[in-house]
Amino acid sequence: MSDWRFCPRCAAFLVAGEEGGRERLVCAARCGFVHWDNPAPVLAALVEYEGRILLARNHAWAPGAFGLITGFLERGEDPAAGVAREVREELGLTAGRATLIGVYPFARRHEVVIAYHLRAHGEIRLNEELAEFRLIAPDKLKPWDFGTGLAVRDWLQGRRR
Incomplete structure (x- = not known):
């Protein structure tokens, strides 16, 4: 409660x-x-940039902890438009068409994650929330077992089909 x-x-x-x-x-x-x-709706972007997946580290996270680009859905906002907005705000990139990966409960933070895959282009410019980023080849990407890692798992499984 x-x-x-x-x-x-x-x-x-x-x-x-x-x-x-x-x-x-x-x-x-x-x-x-x-x-x-009720849980808060959070958007997550699995960003494909120049053929690789972009993972970022928030300043508040421990060194070595990277994840997808995330942010809260705004009132009245279409989730696909919202995920493109988050990519623009946090990375300075222009997003292509967003494809839904899935929706995932994240009880630890009392959120529900709406995850999308999208390709993005432009010059990466991290906003004040992010400390650093990594670009990972899709075949080297490893999912984690909570939060947005479940979307990474499902996206990787979908690629193999």
């Missing part, structure tokens, strides 16, 4: 209750507020 304690509508305490067939936090004063606590 979430760490919310007070109702944002009336400031009463939130208490455990059942709503929609699940335990949720509800307003103790019964103003009608329910904290649904």
Whole structure:
């Protein structure tokens, strides 16, 4: 459950209750507020650049930890357009057509990942979030067993078919 304690509508305490067939936090004063606590939608881009896959390291990550380009879906945004936006914002690249790889739960961060493959071109210019990048030949790419690594696994399996 979430760490919310007070109702944002009336400031009463939130208490455990059942709503929609699940335990949720509800307003103790019964103003009608329910904290649904749904996962946040995150976009992930498996970027193919000059025939190789681009992996990046966020400044907050440990040295040697690389992953796909990710970012939150904006309100009212088409996910395919959003993943192209993230590639432009984080890498300075222009994205080609985005192809859906899959949708993956990421419970550890309370997110759902919507992953796409796309080809991109231009000059790589990392934004302030990213420390460094690597370009990996697709046949050398190894998936990891959580988060966006599941999309890497599925994309690699799709290439082999």
